[in-house]
Amino acid sequence: MHMAALICAAFGVAAAELDPYLWLEEVHGAKATEWVAGQNARTLAMTHADPLFESTRKEVMDIMTATDHIPHVSKIGTYFYHFYTDAVHTRGVWRRTTLDEYRKAEPVWETMLDVDQLAKDEGERWSWGGAICRKPEHDRCLLTFTRGGGDASVVREYDLATRQFVKDGFVLPEAKQGISWLDRDTVLISRATGAEDSTQSGYPRVVKLWKRGTPVDIAETVFSGEKEDLGVSAHVSDRQGIRHQVFSRIVSFYKNETWVREHGKLIRVAIPGDAEVDFLGKEVLISLRSDWEVSGRIWKGGSLLIGDFAALQSGQPAFTALFEPRTGGSLDGYTITRDYIIVNALENVHNVAYEWRKVEGRWMAHPVEVPGFGSTSFAAIDPEGSNEYFLKYNDFLTPSSISLGRAGSDERELLKQDKARFDASGLDVAQQFAVSKDGTRVPYFIVKRKDIRLDGKNRVLMYGYGGFESSQRPFYSSSNGKEWMAKGGVYVLANIRGGGEYGPEWHATAVRENRQRSYDDFIAIAEDLIKRKITSPRYLAIEGYSNGGLLMGVMLTQRPDLFGAILSHVPLLDMKRYNKLFAGASWMDEYGNPDDPAQWAYISTFSPYHLVKKGVRYPSVLFSTSTRDDRVHPGHARKMVARMLAMGVKNVWLFENQEGGHAGADGAAQFADIAAMEYRFLWNQLGKTSGE
Secondary structure (H helix, E strand, O other): OOHHHHHHHHOOOOHHHOOOOHHHHOOOOHHHHHHHHHHHHHHHHHHHOOOOHHHHHHHHHHHHHOOOOOOOOEEEOOEEEEEEOOOOOOOOEEEEEOHHHHOOOOOOOEEEEEHHHHHHHHOOOEEEEEEEEOOOOOOEEEEEEEEOOOOOEEEEEEEOOOOEEOOOOOEEEEEEEEEEEEEOOEEEEEEEOOOOOEOOOOOEOEEEEEEOOOOHHHOEEEEEOOOOOOEEEEEEEEEOOEEEEEEEEEEEOOEEEEEEEEOOEEEEOOOOOOOEEEEEOOEEEEEOOOOEEEOOEEEOOOOEEEEEHHHHHHOOOOEEEEEOOOOOEEEEEEEEOOOEEEEEEEEOOEEEEEEEEEEOOEEEEEEEOOOOOOEEEEEEOOOOOOOEEEEEEEOOOOOOEEEEEEOOOOOEEEEEEOOOOOOOOOEEEEEEEEEOOOOOEEEEEEEEEOOOOOOOOOOEEEEOOOOOOOOOOOOOOHHHHHHOHHHOOEEEEEOOEOEOOOOHHHHHOOOHHHOHHHHHHHHHHHHHHHHOOOOOHHHEEEEEEOHHHHHHHHHHHHOHHHOOEEEEEOOOOOOOOHHHOHHHHHHHHHHOOOOOHHHHHHHHHHOHHHHOOOOOOOOEEEEEEEOOOOOOOOHHHHHHHHHHHHOOOOOEEEEEEOOOHHHOOOOHHHHHHHHHHHHHHHHHHOOOOOOO
16 A cells, blocks of 8 residues: 555545645655755755855854854853854853853853764764753753754753763653653653653653662653643752642643642642642742632633642632733743742733732732833842842844843843844834734734835835744844845734733634634734835745744735745644644644544634645745654645645745754754845845746
């Protein structure tokens, strides 16, 4: 039987519905690999023929490998750690310094691990995955590495004092996995290594307690989920002298069960299934996604509550609301210092912040001064030992900065300010609102020249995501500024429904059967730009990643008349089979279950792979993906391009990077190559008549 028929038979698809391009889902299949190589060559021939390609690539590479980027550090013990890359150390160096040194323009750094050298010594293309360090001793760390940037990682124990991997230490081979310290000789692990310990989404199903010196395959199972779940996780919370072993059964993307393990017994935390919990001494912080009626009161979804843990478990909780949503507002996050909780919120996609402190048994709030029209974040430096924090800020035209602050005061010390990488003079930032099909006002940011001509001929790049409650905030992009905005391009950031800009409700109103609202919002912004004569379809480009890549596919098939060029990165496109590919089953809360005929009825209205038609004049489109993406299957982009080419569409291209994982690129050189390809694609394709 042909491979396509075998796959369809396995999933119960009728022979009449056979997908002729199923063979492209064989990630490393010989035929698929050869086809991808041919498409890459075709795309590279097109982009590299541009005489400005090499200069663009060099400009982006110079930005990526500049040695004067500000280092973003985190405190481990008495040192501040940073992961650094440049033109020589393309895979990176893990290094550390002191706060006094960090204050200097040129700090002295101590190298902890050279990942380039490690990769060379071991003959592997290692990518840094991060460090999980033991608290409060800060003597050992569990370092994670990936091959080519995928989600699957390897784990190795590292001694910070000797700067060496621990001989006979904790080591885990490659898998999608999580690990957390319990004590010096015990860790909690969750690993997806086969059918027995994996969920249908390919994530870990069980948590085990693994003791040093024992084989990992005899580790004791202490928590488990169901096969149909998204996955499980475990971590240890240790704040204000109280420790909790915390386990999560992730039933679906927005439904969890949280448990704590005390004296060998598991106890369910009494919160709603879509809420998240954090621990602070004897108290709990609860982030609500939906309304919750408890103790005779209804707390609104999007709120952040704090109360006594014992009272919560007894069924008689009393809470203080550290944040309650109001019109235009949403919770953006919080950080905990020794004596304060700093709550960061959004009001019409602008940050505002408050400090909370317990005074005579009551939580009291004080507003925090934050910078203006951009993105602000707070990070406690030593939550158990001080009230200091790093405040990070950037916006479309202002490079990132790091200031040292102390809760209780608005006085801050500017530690680092990144260098401007493009000429922002003459550029202006504004927030506008478009009216969607159902009358909803949808915000967007626009960065343009102050003297822009409203003649409909400005090249616009519009970015969108609109999913998974992810808020899109202003950000400084050196490459985008250098290669697009400083060269006359207009940039637009869409805040469409499905995101989290206005809290959980902004997301919930555009999932599953209501998904079209997200797409209508994006269309409304595009039409608003055209109505205001900022641009016109021939000059309007759009871009999105992952779920945003799906958004691009929907725009391609629903409104091909509205755009001149499209960049769709690591996209979902085949929504009939997305739940059977890699982590796809974990997203059914967002999109629905295509195996249910009733749900497929609405999913089919936004499945680009099934909506592309022969004879339609489509805008130029470049799909990009990665062979090492083990989250969104590269088959989505492959099959879409194959289908469009078979229909006679000539202005469609594919580039599949061999590494990069879901990020699409691994390292500065790959990023620069792909960025140059995409910018030159946009400059060359916009302004053409559709289909040229």
